[in-house]
Amino acid sequence: MTKYVFKVIVMILISNSIHAQTKTPPRPAEFPGGINQFYKWVDRNIIYPKDALLTSTEGQVVISFILNESGKVWGESLTIKQSVSPTIDAEAIRLMKESPIWIPARDAELGKAVPVRMSVPINFMIPEALKVKDK
Numbered sequence: 001m002t003k004y005v006f007k008v009i010v011m012i013l014i015s016n017s018i019h020a021q022t023k024t025p026p027r028p029a030e031f032p033g034g035i036n037q038f039y040k041w042v043d044r045n046i047i048y049p050k051d052a053l054l055t056s057t058e059g060q061v062v063i064s065f066i067l068n069e070s071g072k073v074w075g076e077s078l079t080i081k082q083s084v085s086p087t088i089d090a091e092a093i094r095l096m097k098e099s100p101i102w103i104p105a106r107d108a109e110l111g112k113a114v115p116v117r118m119s120v121p122i123n124f125m126i127p128e129a130l131k132v133k134d135k
Contacts, residue, residue, distance in 0.1 A: 018109040029067045029116050042095060042122060049087035053130060059084035061092040061122045071104040071114040073097065081119055092122045 051057075066074040067070035075097050075108035080089045105116035 018033045026105040026107045064119040071102040073099045
């Protein structure tokens with residue numbers, strides 16, 4: 001009896017694993033106009049933290065978030081995966097909370113919008129005109 005139960009459990013696990021691998025992936029979520037439009041939006045809306053300007057802090061924040069079925073960034077899901085500094089990270093979070101509505105991911109089999117976790121890099125580079133010049 002124990003051998004039989006074990007074989008059934010193993011068969012179920014193998015079957016679920018194969019199903020998960022063959023399931024059609026959802027159509028990915030997309031910023032309206034594509035990723036280049038997202039970065040243009042970031043450039044127009046970024047507020048470089050004053051302390052980062054004074055210390056010439058630059059870098060890339062990688063931020064992870066969930067887009068809901070409506071294409072809205074779920075604020076509670078925002079997570080910094082790669083940090084630069086506390087104030088730059090906070091600015092990346094602020095930007096994503098204010099992000100316009102995205103085109104949501106769609107499940108091809110169900111034909112409906114689905115929530116999806118995404119990550120995007122946001123580069124923080126001080127424009128030449130704002131760089132603190134050494135005297």
